[in-house]
Amino acid sequence: MLKRGLAVAWALLCAAIPGGAVAQNNIPSPTLDAIRARGALACGINPGVAGFSLPDSRGVWQGFDTEMCRGLAVVIFNDPSKVRFVPLSSSTRFTALGSGEVDVLFRTSTQTMLRDTTLGLRHVTTYFYDGHGFIVRANSGVSQAREMRGATICLLQGTTNEQVTADYFRSVNVPFQPVIFERPDQAQAALLSGRCDAYGTDASSLAAMRSTMPVPAEWTVLPERFSKEPYAAYIRRGDDNWHDIVRWYTTAIIEAEEQGITQANAEEMRRSSVNPNTRRLLGVTPELGQSLKLDPAWAYNVIRAIGNYGEIYNRTMGPDTPVGLARGPNRLHSDGGLLYALPMR
Ligand SMILES: N[C@@H](CCC(=O)N[C@@H](CS)C(=O)NCC(=O)O)C(=O)O
Structure with a gap:
């Protein structure tokens, strides 16, 4: 009797959450609403570390972190220029985020337990492994x-x-x-x-x-x-939808490299790929965008604008740049590194 009851309960549960179904989350994101109303993402960055964020001779911010800011602006506006860069010192960055001066930090910031639990902030997901x-x-x-x-x-x-x-x-x-x-x-x-x-x-x-x-x-x-100095974006607590967007955006950049999707081939892959993972990521099928309440092409737009993880890395701090950093732990897991995109389905 009990066994049959459990079996029925299990069957009902499975029916309620069919594989691949999207659970719609209708709670608004105050951060996203504010960004849209302002017309630009306010992105907290390091005031000056080559490879992560440093103004070039024309005063244009260059580096991995500033590319992450631009990519996030693409997610929201499909326009990498809609970012206001806010340079923040090590000691003021978290208060600036907490007070609403910025929407997110991409600022060489290590995830630690006490930062995550005591500052009223949340770290998102690792995008760089350092020590x-x-x-x-x-x-x-x-x-x-x-x-x-x-x-x-x-x-x-x-x-x-x-x-x-x-x-x-x-x-x-x-x-x-x-x-x-x-x-x-x-x-x-x-x-x-x-x-x-x-x-x-x-x-x-x-x-x-x-x-x-x-x-x-x-x-x-x-x-x-x-x-261990694993860097992640930081956001304020209490905005789950903003957390989802920043988290899955960061993941998408790694996922694109895992799938071999580049700035140059994204358009062709979108047109012709029969791989369901690729079709989902590039928005040929709409469920990922729907789950974040974004344009189905959100990740495609990002890859077209800033490239996949490896492309961003090589352009900003890789062996052919003055910083000259080998990929090291920031290689894909399939290549012996630590980067591992959670399944995007
Ligand atoms: N990952 C470490 C260090 C991050 C950090 O701020 N590093 C220094 C060393 S280069 C920095 O970038 N400072 C830039 C500044 O404060 O102007 C952390 O999260 O505390």
Whole structure:
């Protein structure tokens, strides 16, 4: 009797949620409404890290994070220019987001439990895997961080790197002298003048800083990594639909690379692909767009505007750019990396 009752309940449940059906969510998104009313996305970015966000000689923001902002503007407006870039320091970024100054942060921001649980904010989904490291003078004789007994180490206020550095040196019982700055240019000047023996931050930012040193060969990024620094967009709590949009937009860029869809072939793939995954992603069939209450072509428009993950990476910080970062953990899972798009169906 009980068994039959359970079987009937199970059958009813399955009938209620047929495979692939879209559960419509009609709760509005205050963030999206505000963006549409304003006519532009307000995107919080790093004030200046090559490869992530740095103005070029014409004053145009270039980098992975700024491309992520432009792509999100395409999702909303089908126009990558409808972004207002808001540069924010490490220590003010989360308050700026919380107060509504920006709609989202794409700002080299590591996901941590306490940021997620105590700031009234939500991180979204990982789009970049990094780890904390140190840069020192190449002729310093230092090859491992634990050799820096009594060294003066530059750090930036309000970063995970402050705590990671303190935790590491405490764990190996090696004293060091922190010098805390508000901005990386101040830390760079302190390194160059010899006021600091080392600078500690995420390894991608170290590579970027090294590339902007007067003589890059005089500087070495030590090979050790002391933390996990997985970057995600941050948004305010309590706006699930905005969370869905930012999350699945980020996923779509990775999914496009997994499927081999590029800026150049997206149009052709949309016209001719018989692969149901491709047809769904590119909006030939409408269910993904419907689930987000967006144009069916939202992801197609993004790929046409900014390309897939690998294209964005290679253009902004890859081996052929001055930053010159190998893909490392930011390769697709199928290629030995950590990038793994959740199923878009
Ligand atoms: N991922 C770390 C560090 C992010 C960060 O802000 N890094 C520094 C080092 S390059 C930075 O970009 N600062 C730019 C600025 O504050 O102007 C975090 O989330 O705390």
